[in-house]
Amino acid sequence: KIRASRYQRLMFGLCLTLLAILILFIAGVEHAASNKAACQAVAIVLHFLLLVAFMWTSALATQLYNQLVKVFSHPPPWYMKALLSIVIGVPATIVGVTAGATELDAYTNDKYCWISDFDVFYGAFIAPMAITIIYNAVILVIVVRSLNQSGKNTKTARKKKGTSGPFYQIRLVVSLSVMLGFTWVCGVLVVLVDHISVQYMFAILNTLQ
Numbered sequence: 346k347i348r349a350s351r352y353q354r355l356m357f358g359l360c361l362t363l364l365a366i367l368i369l370f371i372a373g374v375e376h377a378a379s380n381k382a383a384c385q386a387v388a389i390v391l392h393f394l395l396l397v398a399f400m401w402t403s404a405l406a407t408q409l410y411n412q413l414v415k416v417f418s419h420p421p422p423w424y425m426k427a428l429l430s431i432v433i434g435v436p437a438t439i440v441g442v443t444a445g446a447t448e449l450d451a452y453t454n455d456k457y458c459w460i461s462d463f464d465v466f467y468g469a470f471i472a473p474m475a476i477t478i479i480y481n482a483v484i485l486v487i488v489v490r491s492l493n494q495s496g497k498n499t500k501t502a503r504k505k506k507g508t509s510g511p512f513y514q515i516r517l518v519v520s521l522s523v524m525l526g527f528t529w530v531c532g533v534l535v536v537l538v539d540h541i542s543v544q545y546m547f548a549i550l551n552t553l554q
Contacts, residue, residue, distance in 0.1 A: 351425060352408050358432070359401035363554065366394045374458050381453065388452035388459050389444060392470065396436030399477040402526035404428050406484040409521070414491045435473075443469040474529060481525040489518060523553045 373387040407428065411420060443451060443465060451469075454461040460470060493514070522528075528550040534543050 352405070352412065354425070355401060355405050355408055355428075358429075359398060359405065362394055362398045362401055366391065366398060369394065375456075377458050378454065378456060384454065384458040385449050385452045388454070389440060389449075391458070392443070392452075392460060393436050393440045395470070396439060396473055397432060399474050399526060399529070400432040400435055402524070403477045403480050404432050406481045406525055409488050410484050413488050439469055439473060471533060474533075478525075478527060478530065481527070485518070485521055485525060488521070489514070492517070523550075526554065528554060 369387060369391055373383070374391065377383040377387045447462065447465060451460055451462040451465040452458075460466045528547075531543065531547040531550055535547050
């Protein structure tokens, strides 16, 4: 029950962050562009929230590892506080350093409220996103392998419950991949490939998360 409660709290944090991102994106990413100060504020908060969302996915991956792989281990009492500190602290540090080093110039844009400097964009956004996705991918592989190995000992019971076979494994991998933020890779394609079809693909895939 304790592990399930931790997972639910992390999932709630991710959902709340994604909701805030959508509201801010719809309300301010273009509408605030006419006001420089407001636009910078929107860009900074949006940058922070997106990084927090990535950190939530890594926190979920860590919890999945502890819940499904390290089944008999018990994290220390400060486990959740440390996890939440990392989720908030790392993005706050990245955004703070970016804003201070560029004197907010990186968040100045006449068309939309987002990072305007491509070097800063790749260093302060793409790089952290790539690190979290690689981490999540490693955890996903470990979790799936662990489930497959444990499933060999309970094959009959798993068949009765419908939790065995290739279709179940594919469904498991796809659902975990979406939850752990792998669909955000399409966001990079949106920047690199300026085409409406890529934008639609990114929007559709991200709604699954």
